[in-house]
Amino acid sequence: xxxxxxxxxxxxxxxxxxxxxxxxxxxxxxxxxxxxxxxxxxxxxxxxxxxxxxxxxxxxxxxxxxxxxxxxxxxxxxxxxxxxxxxxxxxxxxxxxxxxxxxxxxxxxxxxxxxxxxxxxxxxxxxxxxxxxxxxxxxxxxxxxxxxxxxxxxxxxxxxxxxxxxxxxxxxxxxxxxxxxxxxxxxxxxxxxxxxxxxxxxxxxxxxxxxxxxxxxxxxxxxxxxxxxxxxxxxxxxxxxxxxxxxxxxxxxxxxxxxxxxxxxxxxxxxxxxxxxxxxxx
Amino acid sequence: xxxxxxxxxxxxxxxxxxxxxxxxxxxxxxxxxxxxxxxxxxxxxxxxxxxxxxxxxxxxxxxxxxxxxxxxxxxxxxxxxxxxxxxxxxxxxxxxxxxxxxxxxxxxxxxxxxxxxxxxxxxxxxxxxxxxxxxxxxxxxxxxxxxxxxxxx
Numbered sequence: 001x002x003x004x005x006x007x008x009x010x011x012x013x014x015x016x017x018x019x020x021x022x023x024x025x026x027x028x029x030x031x032x033x034x035x036x037x038x039x040x041x042x043x044x045x046x047x048x049x050x051x052x053x054x055x056x057x058x059x060x061x062x063x064x065x066x067x068x069x070x071x072x073x074x075x076x077x078x079x080x081x082x083x084x085x086x087x088x089x090x091x092x093x094x095x096x097x098x099x100x101x102x103x104x105x106x107x108x109x110x111x112x113x114x115x116x117x118x119x120x121x122x123x124x125x126x127x128x129x130x131x132x133x134x135x136x137x138x139x140x141x142x143x144x145x146x147x148x149x150x151x152x153x154x155x156x157x158x159x160x161x162x163x164x165x166x167x168x169x170x171x172x173x174x175x176x177x178x179x180x181x182x183x184x185x186x187x188x189x190x191x192x193x194x195x196x197x198x199x200x201x202x203x204x205x206x207x208x209x210x211x212x213x214x215x216x217x218x219x220x221x222x223x224x225x226x227x228x229x230x231x232x233x234x235x236x237x238x239x240x241x242x243x244x245x246x247x248x249x250x251x252x253x254x255x256x257x258x259x260x261x262x263x264x265x266x267x268x269x270x271x272x273x274x275x276x277x278x279x280x281x282x
Numbered sequence: 283x284x285x286x287x288x289x290x291x292x293x294x295x296x297x298x299x300x301x302x303x304x305x306x307x308x309x310x311x312x313x314x315x316x317x318x319x320x321x322x323x324x325x326x327x328x329x330x331x332x333x334x335x336x337x338x339x340x341x342x343x344x345x346x347x348x349x350x351x352x353x354x355x356x357x358x359x360x361x362x363x364x365x366x367x368x369x370x371x372x373x374x375x376x377x378x379x380x381x382x383x384x385x386x387x388x389x390x391x392x393x394x395x396x397x398x399x400x401x402x403x404x405x406x407x408x409x410x411x412x413x414x415x416x417x418x419x420x421x422x423x424x425x426x427x428x429x430x431x432x433x434x435x
Contacts, residue, residue, distance in 0.1 A: 062295075063291075086348050103382055103383045
């Protein structure tokens, strides 16, 4: 960002605001100019004179502190370091590391990350690390062109694409996924269609429920068989006839049916044909 | 309890509230708990609440001023941004809170909210609907409630 001659934290704030879309940022710069560009993103680039007075009254805690224990933010608001630190800790814990704004009412300026890091690490070094991690992750999470690999467990990789977001990518861990919807590669079907399909597949559990209630497994091939009418003698598509109710009462327990119920039908060819036409298996 | 170790900020604010009260507003800390304030706001002139005296309670949580004070109307009031429990819908009491704001500024904002009800961002759906469909009638109700519940007795 030499072009704008900005400090690192200002550049980062700008990029976060424009979701790391450098082209868009440049368009805004050309169309509206640098001031507008920065103002929209809450970035101030004023220079401030060093304060000379030795004691400063912090308007947050109302304590008088030496000037070297107070910090002026880019917007010119000055508060004591202890109040700043508390403010930063609260904001980081609220998950707002990317946009910690000044404490002054209606001041929209984003705090200098160097100052945040410095003050927070003095009180809670772990939290300062967390802050750094959040800032790094912003490059991925706020960026339209970069995405975490959706592998489970997470392989730790992120993938960046160049222009077309309608593509399938392969992560270094070997997982192939659709960049747009993060689900497994599904071309040529659209993301919407894929989502509907996945949903349908998940809904399969309902089908299983229905099958337990309405079908019986064939004693020979174990496929589920639905009795769609007629008497209790049904025939599976594998050709195996069986006694529907009997199975229910003595589920696959014994195969006694072979000895009695079926026999009359088996011997009577005409009867069997007529009975079995309406006893189709599934 | 909370009175020991009261932050300097709270002491200073309290002193200033008592010595130079804002017009139409009075706030005094409770004797048992210096973080609990009894507040009275006079209904602003040219508002349906004119002539009313509204009681509120204000509590400064442990995190104050990093967290906003908790404020609630004790007097019944007919206002689209205040519900029947007296809770107030005001941005600076929620996400727009800044530690640079004070008890005084919060109470002034509440007073301003009485002058400018905002039915587009309602807390009481019914009152807001009333306000939007028939403002004259809603204002009449607000005046009526002010007479009935906020006459200062």
